[in-house]
Amino acid sequence: MVGKMQSQTVESPTDATARKIDSHQQIVDAAAQCFMLKGLEKATIDDIADVLDATKGRVYHHFRSKNAIYFAVHRQAMQYCFEAVKPVIEQSMPCTEKIEAMAAAHARVMMDTLPYQRSIRLGVEMYLRGSTTESEREVLAELIAQRNEYEDLYRDVLRKGVSEGSLSVPNVEIAGRMMMGALNGLVDWYRVRPEQTDADREDIARTLARTIVRGLKA
Amino acid sequence: MVGKMQSQTVESPTDATARKIDSHQQIVDAAAQCFMLKGLEKATIDDIADVLDATKGRVYHHFRSKNAIYFAVHRQAMQYCFEAVKPVIEQSMPCTEKIEAMAAAHARVMMDTLPYQRSIRLGVEMYLRGSTTESEREVLAELIAQRNEYEDLYRDVLRKGVSEGSLSVPNVEIAGRMMMGALNGLVDWYRVRPEQTDADREDIARTLARTIVRGLKA
DNA sequence: GGCGCAACATTCTCGGTAGTATGTTTATCG
DNA sequence: CGATAAACATACTACCGAGAATGTTGCGCC
Structure with a gap:
């Protein structure tokens, strides 16, 4: 029961890290898209965030620069x-x-x-x-x-x-x-x-x- | 004599245009160098001017943008x-x-x-x-x-x-x-x-x- | 049930750059 | 020689983007 509840209400550590990796990957994916479309310098962090319907904050949380x-x-x-x-x-x-x-x-x-x-x-x-x-x-x-x-x-x-x-x-x-x-x-x-x-x-x-x-x- | 002097002291219109084309070409050459070294966006107008020991003014005199x-x-x-x-x-x-x-x-x-x-x-x-x-x-x-x-x-x-x-x-x-x-x-x-x-x-x-x-x- | 921390959002600053406006020199022409 | 314009230099503005600082939310855990 605990195990079952865990998968529904709370999050196990593995789920948490999996979600983190997923968010990480989403940013990289979005970045690749932006880089391709606008070039490396013209693509801004905001552009990348926009693709994800997010803001700079999210990007800078996962990447230093x-x-x-x-x-x-x-x-x-x-x-x-x-x-x-x-x-x-x-x-x-x-x-x-x-x-x-x-x-x-x-x-x-x-x-x-x-x-x-x-x-x-x-x-x-x-x-x-x-x-x-x-x-x-x-x-x-x-x-x-x-x-x-x-x-x-x-x-x-x-x-x-x-x-x-x-x-x-x-x-x-x-x-x-x-x-x-x-x-x-x-x-x-x-x-x-x-x-x-x-x-x-x-x-x-x-x-x-x-x-x-x-x-x-x- | 006039012809000879002309080529030494004064400048004929063809010489003037030739010099203009030359200056033009120098800027293009310098730009190619800068673009190669720093990339299109990272290369600045000042960089291009620096190669020629000149300033932005010269570049913008020959090119609109x-x-x-x-x-x-x-x-x-x-x-x-x-x-x-x-x-x-x-x-x-x-x-x-x-x-x-x-x-x-x-x-x-x-x-x-x-x-x-x-x-x-x-x-x-x-x-x-x-x-x-x-x-x-x-x-x-x-x-x-x-x-x-x-x-x-x-x-x-x-x-x-x-x-x-x-x-x-x-x-x-x-x-x-x-x-x-x-x-x-x-x-x-x-x-x-x-x-x-x-x-x-x-x-x-x-x-x-x-x-x-x-x-x-x- | 509050504490802490991760995962964001919001706001601000600061450096840098394209473009402009204006000053200055040099050369051509009447 | 004086006027005029080209060919620059100098000084300034306006803007934009990276990164930092700070605020906010929600989940997990004692």
């Missing part, structure tokens, strides 16, 4: 990427297929988490020049390191493919950059349309990945 | 691109080679005019939401149209190559986006280093173009 929110968005975006390619990495398949599958997975995540991916594109290193505190610099360094780590996943497969002979690139570094550019470019031209189905996105992802890996030549 | 400066930078960036690929377009060569040469030329211009190309990447359509006046919207529309026109140059060659059978892409639209993403991505990772020679840039451009056109597959 606007930069902290941006970091949270960035971190989340990277996590989405890692989660998307991880299952592909773990699979055992030829390098040619694997790099194409990874590219397709990345393309999917670009479309599926568009607000996040667009946000991190609008700032990255350049955002926060000078005005950054020491602790913020550390977070920034961590995020950049994470991005390098992520891109290394691709370069590793490229290198393996070259050594196996299944892939042929004159320069792994440049090939990796090429891939990332082509894939991340999605956020610049892909537009969400209501009538688009999941299959449509999958098709775009596959076609893009195929074009990158197999090239344009007949 | 900050947006107008951005437009000038954008326009110039596009012009650099057009000028770079124009000679390639006019040449007669197989589509496979042509698209690769165009890609290499574009890559070159990305590196050679980095401040401009980075600037236009940081704003484009999203920059100026709402606060834009009607006349500014028109300029913006013109710039976007120009960009489409530029990208059409690539799509045209792609289509021709497909119809000829020398190129094989499942989707010209996506292939074009892929190319642009891979090429424009250069501004994100390319860093100018003093020891870099012209040959180094050329090598990067060629390798990148080759990788895009021929793909990663062996």
Whole structure:
């Protein structure tokens, strides 16, 4: 009875923290939306609060600064990427297929988490020049390191493919950059349309990945 | 004698306009630098003036607003691109080679005019939401149209190559986006280093173009 | 049933920036 | 040489947004 009542009237500690995390996540979601729509600097804290029908107070209760929110968005975006390619990495398949599958997975995540991916594109290193505190610099360094780590996943497969002979690139570094550019470019031209189905996105992802890996030549 | 003196002591009207254009260009150059370093909104008019060892007064004498400066930078960036690929377009060569040469030329211009190309990447359509006046919207529309026109140059060659059978892409639209993403991505990772020679840039451009056109597959 | 604390809302301040208004110098032209 | 205008510099205003300070509410717990 106590247990039952608890779930209805009072709140267990786990429920409380769950609600906190939820509120936290809502703010990050709203921030990603605002950053995408108005840009990093033009999006104000009030804008973010407005999306949630709340005020600045709520936002500043969960985040120390606007930069902290941006970091949270960035971190989340990277996590989405890692989660998307991880299952592909773990699979055992030829390098040619694997790099194409990874590219397709990345393309999917670009479309599926568009607000996040667009946000991190609008700032990255350049955002926060000078005005950054020491602790913020550390977070920034961590995020950049994470991005390098992520891109290394691709370069590793490229290198393996070259050594196996299944892939042929004159320069792994440049090939990796090429891939990332082509894939991340999605956020610049892909537009969400209501009538688009999941299959449509999958098709775009596959076609893009195929074009990158197999090239344009007949 | 008068003619000779004129060129030394007094200034002919053409000299005057030339100097005006020069001052104009200096401001645009400085703006591109600032935009690249600090971002579009964080770069202030004073920053731009500082680069020129001047003050706001000079900038506002030549440009009505900050947006107008951005437009000038954008326009110039596009012009650099057009000028770079124009000679390639006019040449007669197989589509496979042509698209690769165009890609290499574009890559070159990305590196050679980095401040401009980075600037236009940081704003484009999203920059100026709402606060834009009607006349500014028109300029913006013109710039976007120009960009489409530029990208059409690539799509045209792609289509021709497909119809000829020398190129094989499942989707010209996506292939074009892929190319642009891979090429424009250069501004994100390319860093100018003093020891870099012209040959180094050329090598990067060629390798990148080759990788895009021929793909990663062996 | 009041105490404390978390989760907000409200209000204010302060720094910074686009844009303006006005002063000052330099050069062209009658 | 004197007038006139371009090409700036200087000084000022008006506004906006981040962050802080403070006030308010509601839930959990002794």
